[in-house]
Amino acid sequence: MQSYWFGDVKDGSCILFIGDPNAIVDRVRSISASMDSFIPLDWEQAVLCGACRDRTDYIGKLQAVCITAAERSIREQYSRKDAELLQMVRTLDEIDTVINLLSERAVEWYLVRHPAFSRKYRRIPAPVIIRTMREKSKGALGRVAGEIGQLSETRTSLAKEVSARANEVMPNTSALIGGLVAARLLSQAGGLLLLSRLPGSAIQVLGARTALFAHLKTRSPCPKHGIIFQHRRVHNAPRNVRGKVARVLAGKIAIAARLDYFRGMKAQDFLDAAQERIDSVAKSDEP
Amino acid sequence: MIWIGDVLVSQGEGGVYNERILGGARVWDPYRSKLSALYHAGTGIELTRSMRVLYLGAANGTTVSHVADYVDVVYAVEFAPRPMQDLLEISRRRRNVIPIMADASRPEQYAPLVEAVDLLYQDVAQPEQARIALQNCSFLKTGGILVLMLKTRSVDVRKEPAEVFKDTLDILQSDGLIVRESVWLAPFHHDHAAIVCIKPAG
Numbered sequence: 001m002q003s004y005w006f007g008d009v010k011d012g013s014c015i016l017f018i019g020d021p022n023a024i025v026d027r028v029r030s031i032s033a034s035m036d037s038f039i040p041l042d043w044e045q046a047v048l049c050g051a052c053r054d055r056t057d058y059i060g061k062l063q064a065v066c067i068t069a070a071e072r073s074i075r076e077q078y079s080r081k082d083a084e085l086l087q088m089v090r091t092l093d094e095i096d097t098v099i100n101l102l103s104e105r106a107v108e109w110y111l112v113r114h115p116a117f118s119r120k121y122r123r124i125p126a127p128v129i130i131r132t133m134r135e136k137s138k139g140a141l142g143r144v145a146g147e148i149g150q151l152s153e154t155r156t157s158l159a160k161e162v163s164a165r166a167n168e169v170m171p172n173t174s175a176l177i178g179g180l181v182a183a184r185l186l187s188q189a190g191g192l193l194l195l196s197r198l199p200g201s202a203i204q205v206l207g208a209r210t211a212l213f214a215h216l217k218t219r220s221p222c223p224k225h226g227i228i229f230q231h232r233r234v235h236n237a238p239r240n241v242r243g244k245v246a247r248v249l250a251g252k253i254a255i256a257a258r259l260d261y262f263r264g265m266k267a268q269d270f271l272d273a274a275q276e277r278i279d280s281v282a283k284s285d286e287p
Numbered sequence: 288m289i290w291i292g293d294v295l296v297s298q299g300e301g302g303v304y305n306e307r308i309l310g311g312a313r314v315w316d317p318y319r320s321k322l323s324a325l326y327h328a329g330t331g332i333e334l335t336r337s338m339r340v341l342y343l344g345a346a347n348g349t350t351v352s353h354v355a356d357y358v359d360v361v362y363a364v365e366f367a368p369r370p371m372q373d374l375l376e377i378s379r380r381r382r383n384v385i386p387i388m389a390d391a392s393r394p395e396q397y398a399p400l401v402e403a404v405d406l407l408y409q410d411v412a413q414p415e416q417a418r419i420a421l422q423n424c425s426f427l428k429t430g431g432i433l434v435l436m437l438k439t440r441s442v443d444v445r446k447e448p449a450e451v452f453k454d455t456l457d458i459l460q461s462d463g464l465i466v467r468e469s470v471w472l473a474p475f476h477h478d479h480a481a482i483v484c485i486k487p488a489g
Contacts, residue, residue: 004399033398040403040426056382059360063378063385066400070375070388074368216445 003031004041004067006051014049019066028069033234034056054057068138081169082192085197088162095155099148106144127152147192171266174254176274177249184227184252196254196261203257228253237282245277288326288333288357292477295323299356303377304349317475320350321410321436329470332406332432332483334358341404341421341426343391344411346370348384349378354408355384362401366390392416392419394426401427410436414443417458424464424486433464433484440478448478459484 005028006016019029043058052058057190077083105124110133119129120153127149134145139168163179170192188206189195195203205212207226214221225246229235232261252274259267289312290298296312307314317324325331334357345351345363347370355361360383365371371388378384391399391411407427409420420435427433439448439453456466464484472479 003430031399033395035395035422038395038398038425040401041399043402059383059385062400066385066387067375067378068325070371070386071389074371074375077368142296142336213444 002039002041003033004045005062006046007049009041009045011048014045016049016051021065022072024065025069025072028065031207080192085165085169085183086187086191087163088148088158088165089180089187092158092162093184093187095151095158099151099155102144102148102151103130106130106141106148109141110160111139113141170257170260171264172259172271173253175266175271176252177228178207178257181227181230183256184230188227192261196257198254199258200247200251200254203253204246225250233278234283238285241281241285245278245282249278252278288295288331295326297353297356299352300380301381303352304347313356320353321472321479321481322350322354322408322434323477325434325436325470327475328472329468329483331468331481331483332434334406338406338424339402339404340408341401341423342408343423345408346410348374350410351384352381354378354382358406359383360385361399362387362404364389364391364397375481382415389441392422394423398426401426405431407431407433408463409434410435410438412438412441414441414468415482416442417455420459421462423431424462427486429486429488431486432467433459433482433486435459435484436472437480437482438478441478448480451464452480456482463487 001008005024007111008015017024019027028177043055044217046052046053046058071165107129118224121151130145130148130152134142134149137145159180162183164176165175166179166186170186171227173185185203185206186192186195189198205226206228208223211220211223214220224243225234228249231249233249234246236241255270256274259270289298291309291312294309295315295317296309297315298312299310303313306316306451307411315323317327317450333438335359336359336393337392338358339363340354340358342351342354342361345365347364351361351363351374358420361380362385363374363378364387366389368388371386374386377387383425385400387397387400391409392413392415404426405421405428405469407420407423409416409423411419416435420433439446439450439451442451452469456469459482460466465487466482466484468480468481469481472481
């Protein structure tokens, strides 16, 4: 028997499936065809079956079913909890880029207006400079500085939201490396399912793409860490064990991501054991 | 294929992606579409009104919309939700585009929807492009044509594009396909090649 979207065909006879496009979508999803014995469908069987009148009718009905199916799949994919977190963390990182670019340019502009101003030997934090610029500058420059200030506020509140959402969507990974870094890993992998499918060795170098491909193509050394460098245990570790810490941490993240995807709850036993292992590696000085 | 001077065009409702209109027809830009590049860089295959096409890796539907202007029906398979949203918009305006949200390497998922086709067109950014093409050859009629757009960089960045090209040709031929044309798509697309095969009888 061959099952097609409009019905089942066996030895030239056909059993029509009756239902609206949504019911047909359910049917198509439930059919498990095997490609070994597969016979591509013939639209004329659908006419014999009584599913449609002619070719135009056939294509019209099939298109309606397929559009319904695709709309449903898109909705399902977007309703996954990690879909929005992905957009949130990418927006956050892009706001950072915008703030940096705009601040640099605005300071250059300010220097032309105030030739005596210099940041050297003065350690003025960026927000203070921006405020000074806003207060002391007339016209567009003042407004640009104002916009930078606003963006920074948006950034701060978005960062909090990202952390909170990451704790909810990926409780174990977030507990291990913090919500922001966890969310960045998620963004690089393209989703929680994809992250949970990555081996530790891939997680270790997520975000170090340029260095990784340089390594694969030429003889340059392999990167030791990507995004996970942002975790204090990695960047605070002594140079000689940093690679090892990164490797162990990445392995634990791989497990944590799988727990997050398949269990979705905090696994305290695992977290305690993982934390202990990472700490012990970071303290040892044998590479 | 319809040419106005040396510009490839297709006849259909315009304004899909702000394409240029020339003499009432839609200009099919070889720098945007690899299939159009094939017609400029090589021979390609003549698309006709009676053809049924299975299109793997439909993306935003830019090329799909042009193919649909020429043929009977296009089954457009795309995996990612974001481009699928654009493809759906095109399907709602074009009666002969059937959008299928599925993974091209899992043909059993969309087998109940797709009929036997005259042309299998594949443009996917996957390492195992040749294998995916062979898996989908079950949908291809005898004497039907496979057009494989080979993204050599997606197969293996470490290998030379020419090496990947040769390996892919070997895989296709060892499975019994007859290679009719194989051509690089430079200068329109770098490190991309087009391979045109025929599925022989038996």
